[in-house]
Amino acid sequence: MPCFSGKTALVTGAASGIGAACVAWLAARGTARFLLVDLDADGLDRINPGGEVLRFAGDVADPRLWRKVADSHGVVDFAVLNAGCADAAPIADIDFQQWRRVLSANLDGMILSLQCAMRAMAATGGSIVLTASVSGIKAEPGTAAYGASKAGVIQLAKVAAREGAPQGIRVNAIAPGGVDTPIWDQVPMFQDLVTQQGSREAAISAMGQMATPLGRYARADEIAAQVGFLLSDAAATITGAVLVSDGGYSL
Numbered sequence: 001m002p003c004f005s006g007k008t009a010l011v012t013g014a015a016s017g018i019g020a021a022c023v024a025w026l027a028a029r030g031t032a033r034f035l036l037v038d039l040d041a042d043g044l045d046r047i048n049p050g051g052e053v054l055r056f057a058g059d060v061a062d063p064r065l066w067r068k069v070a071d072s073h074g075v076v077d078f079a080v081l082n083a084g085c086a087d088a089a090p091i092a093d094i095d096f097q098q099w100r101r102v103l104s105a106n107l108d109g110m111i112l113s114l115q116c117a118m119r120a121m122a123a124t125g126g127s128i129v130l131t132a133s134v135s136g137i138k139a140e141p142g143t144a145a146y147g148a149s150k151a152g153v154i155q156l157a158k159v160a161a162r163e164g165a166p167q168g169i170r171v172n173a174i175a176p177g178g179v180d181t182p183i184w185d186q187v188p189m190f191q192d193l194v195t196q197q198g199s200r201e202a203a204i205s206a207m208g209q210m211a212t213p214l215g216r217y218a219r220a221d222e223i224a225a226q227v228g229f230l231l232s233d234a235a236a237t238i239t240g241a242v243l244v245s246d247g248g249y250s251l
């Protein structure tokens with residue numbers, strides 16, 4: 001798509017999974033300059049999309065990281081605000097530290113990155129996609145912290161869409177269901193399933209079959225293409241939308 005050619009993109013959670021797939025998707029369409037953010041410094045070093053790449057290793061919930069990003073960027077055209085972590089526990093058993101870890105990465109990190117992106121687009125306009133989750137829409141036992149954080153991300157996208165519109169900034173959210181990425185390895189219930197099924201691949205396949213009418217979870221490159229659509233001029237009249245991409249799980 002010509003709209004990405006020569007442009008600058010900010011991507012958080014860029015070292016792995018959906019974020020890395022979004023970087024690859026944008027690079028394949030001519031994005032010339034990347035600002036990549038992730039906690040995982042080594043993982044970030046392995047992402048080489050070509051063009052000019054500025055890497056910022058750190059926590060998205062740390063305001064000092066965003067001061068560094070703001071000091072080093074000029075105009076930002078596109079932003080994929082995607083860094084996040086998962087956890088699962090029933091409300092009665094939630095450890096408050098875990099609650100804070102999830103809310104900090106997924107929600108505190110999101111407001112700081114959104115603020116940085118919107119400031120960098122204020123003069124020229126731009127397009128932003130926030131990675132939410134279907135857990136921010138559909139209630140499932142064990143998803144209190146993660147689901148509350150992602151419901152917050154959806155509302156942030158809507159408010160940002162209202163505030164950004166006069167400046168030509170579109171803001172949308174994508175709400176994936178299950179996607180085959182390393183994030184699952186943080187969920188204890190998934191580790192049990194891997195043991196039961198004999199491999200990680202079999203566990204992902206079993207979950208996709210059980211949970212979705214389409215019978216499978218998504219791949220990261222499929223979600224990246226949908227994020228790319230929302231970023232692109234093809235979605236020029238779409239703002240404040242939540243694109244649910246869950247194989248029918250939430251129906």
Ligand code: NAD
Pocket residue numbers: 012013014015016017018019037038039040043058059060061082083084085086104105109131132133134175176177178179180181182183184
């Ligand atoms: P992933 O674990 O492969 O990638 C997440 C990346 O975010 C990692 O590189 C991690 O280091 C980084 N990260 C986590 N916390 C961070 C922090 N505080 N500061 C900076 N970087 C941080 O997982 P993924 O599936 O690609 O996750 C991307 C996004 O997609 C997340 O927001 C996640 O909640 C969301 N999501 C994933 C799924 C799924 O099934 N995989 C479903 C719905 C939504």
